[in-house]
Amino acid sequence: MSPSSTVRHRRSAPRDSRTDVFTAAAELFSARGFDGVGIDDIAHAARLNKAMIYYHFDSKRALYREVVHDMLRAVGTLATEAASRLDAADRRLESFIAAFIQLADQRPWFPPLMLREIAEGAPRLEPDTLALMKTVFMAFSRILADGQASGLFRPINPVLAYMSILGPILLNAARERAAARPGRLDLPMFADVSHADLTTHMQLAAMRLLSPQETRP
Amino acid sequence: MSPSSTVRHRRSAPRDSRTDVFTAAAELFSARGFDGVGIDDIAHAARLNKAMIYYHFDSKRALYREVVHDMLRAVGTLATEAASRLDAADRRLESFIAAFIQLADQRPWFPPLMLREIAEGAPRLEPDTLALMKTVFMAFSRILADGQASGLFRPINPVLAYMSILGPILLNAARERAAARPGRLDLPMFADVSHADLTTHMQLAAMRLLSPQETRP
DNA sequence: GTCTATAAATAGATAGAC
DNA sequence: GTCTATCTATTTATAGAC
Numbered sequence: 138m139s140p141s142s143t144v145r146h147r148r149s150a151p152r153d154s155r156t157d158v159f160t161a162a163a164e165l166f167s168a169r170g171f172d173g174v175g176i177d178d179i180a181h182a183a184r185l186n187k188a189m190i191y192y193h194f195d196s197k198r199a200l201y202r203e204v205v206h207d208m209l210r211a212v213g214t215l216a217t218e219a220a221s222r223l224d225a226a227d228r229r230l231e232s233f234i235a236a237f238i239q240l241a242d243q244r245p246w247f248p249p250l251m252l253r254e255i256a257e258g259a260p261r262l263e264p265d266t267l268a269l270m271k272t273v274f275m276a277f278s279r280i281l282a283d284g285q286a287s288g289l290f291r292p293i294n295p296v297l298a299y300m301s302i303l304g305p306i307l308l309n310a311a312r313e314r315a316a317a318r319p320g321r322l323d324l325p326m327f328a329d330v331s332h333a334d335l336t337t338h339m340q341l342a343a344m345r346l347l348s349p350q351e352t353r354p
Numbered sequence: 355m356s357p358s359s360t361v362r363h364r365r366s367a368p369r370d371s372r373t374d375v376f377t378a379a380a381e382l383f384s385a386r387g388f389d390g391v392g393i394d395d396i397a398h399a400a401r402l403n404k405a406m407i408y409y410h411f412d413s414k415r416a417l418y419r420e421v422v423h424d425m426l427r428a429v430g431t432l433a434t435e436a437a438s439r440l441d442a443a444d445r446r447l448e449s450f451i452a453a454f455i456q457l458a459d460q461r462p463w464f465p466p467l468m469l470r471e472i473a474e475g476a477p478r479l480e481p482d483t484l485a486l487m488k489t490v491f492m493a494f495s496r497i498l499a500d501g502q503a504s505g506l507f508r509p510i511n512p513v514l515a516y517m518s519i520l521g522p523i524l525l526n527a528a529r530e531r532a533a534a535r536p537g538r539l540d541l542p543m544f545a546d547v548s549h550a551d552l553t554t555h556m557q558l559a560a561m562r563l564l565s566p567q568e569t570r571p
Numbered sequence: 572g573t574c575t576a577t578a579a580a581t582a583g584a585t586a587g588a589c
Numbered sequence: 590g591t592c593t594a595t596c597t598a599t600t601t602a603t604a605g606a607c
């Protein structure tokens with residue numbers, strides 16, 4: 138299905154055109170959205186032509202669906218793994234955050250694509266895709282509940298906690314890609330932030346957000 | 355220019371078709387993006403027809419530009435006002451947050467539109483629009499620097515702080531609109547969050563994030 | 572100011588040769 | 590598997606009547 142599950146037969150990669158299409162589509166859909174990308178654009182980016190896209194995929198929508206699906210499957214796996222670790226809740230949350238940031242690095246198209254899907258209420262997603270989104274949130278909630286039960290975290294609305302952790306990561310990743318455009322580097326809000334700094338910052342922010350200690354006024 | 359600066363002459367609103375077009379366009383662009391919306395869609399939503407759009411605006415792109423511009427002007431004003439108050443930095447930051455959330459309520463199309471613009475690196479924006487975005491960030495940075503100078507806030511990368519405060523608010527607002535679609539209410543991640551709760555949460559989160567106190571391990 | 576009708580360009584999808 | 594050529598529908602934009 139996805140390139141990550143596609144096995145290359147024979148030796149020395151004979152240019153897998155399906156993967157080329159998939160990757161080009163993911164990049165472009167991420168940068169310009171479903172309606173902003175033409176089949177021709179994808180074909181050109183993959184150095185192929187229209188017809189090859191339809192040889193590999195049923196329709197533009199089906200291709201888009203696979204890109205989103207692949208992305209959500211990866212996030213779902215990551216989240217479930219972090220939540221299931223044999224470790225204290227605060228450590229599990231930290232590895233959830235680190236893994237999430239790492240994933241955004243491995244699949245650079247993921248953050249803008251996810252932001253967009255949320256921004257438009259995911260109208261193109263079927264029930265099974267929504268179920269994947271639910272998986273991620275449930276894994277996160279599980280870590281949160283465990284931390285509250287063990288007194289590591291204060292009581293908090295899980296939705297707000299979720300927004301507070303995912304929001305900055307997604308927004309920052311999107312910002313980074315925007316910064317890559319020409320004529321943007323001079324603006325202070327497009328300054329470079331390393332992944333290490335982002336990870337440290339988000340882990341600290343999460344701990345401060347969830348700490349049971351009061352903040353003195 | 356924008357509907358907010360449009361004055362209604364005579365008495366008892368004689369149906370301002372320009373404002374109708376503007377509002378319909380803002381709603382639709384926000385929900386489906388620039389390329390996801392047709393001129394016909396906007397005309398239909400404003401209960402007019404294609405030709406009226408071109409009577410009031412030069413092109414689809416010009417209309418879009420005005421919507422984004424109007425939004426950024428409002429955010430810029432809000433941010434500058436909050437930053438210029440005669441008050442301690444922590445109070446100014448709190449009113450920045452409250453005003454930002456309120457604005458998202460008054461112009462419901464603002465959060466998804468802004469998320470999308472960031473997600474795609476604002477390719478449709480001219481220098482003057484980017485200048486408006488810069489205004490918002492600079493106002494925020496000013497509050498931050500003042501707080502650091504007076505010892506209220508710890509040293510922190512302004513970009514990361516900016517992402518940490520805007521990210522959750524924008525993402526949550528987008529989530530709320532997504533939740534409004536049918537068949538979504540059963541999912542826990544689409545649960546309702548009141549604006550009062552969001553405001554309180556974000557203000558607390560910001561104070562905890564910026565507090566000079568250490569969080570004990 | 573508001574409409575109908577239409578021009579002109581573009582985009583998704585398919586047929587069929589190699 | 591890969592290509593060219595083409596069909597068809599949609600979409601931005603305009604002309605011109607009322």
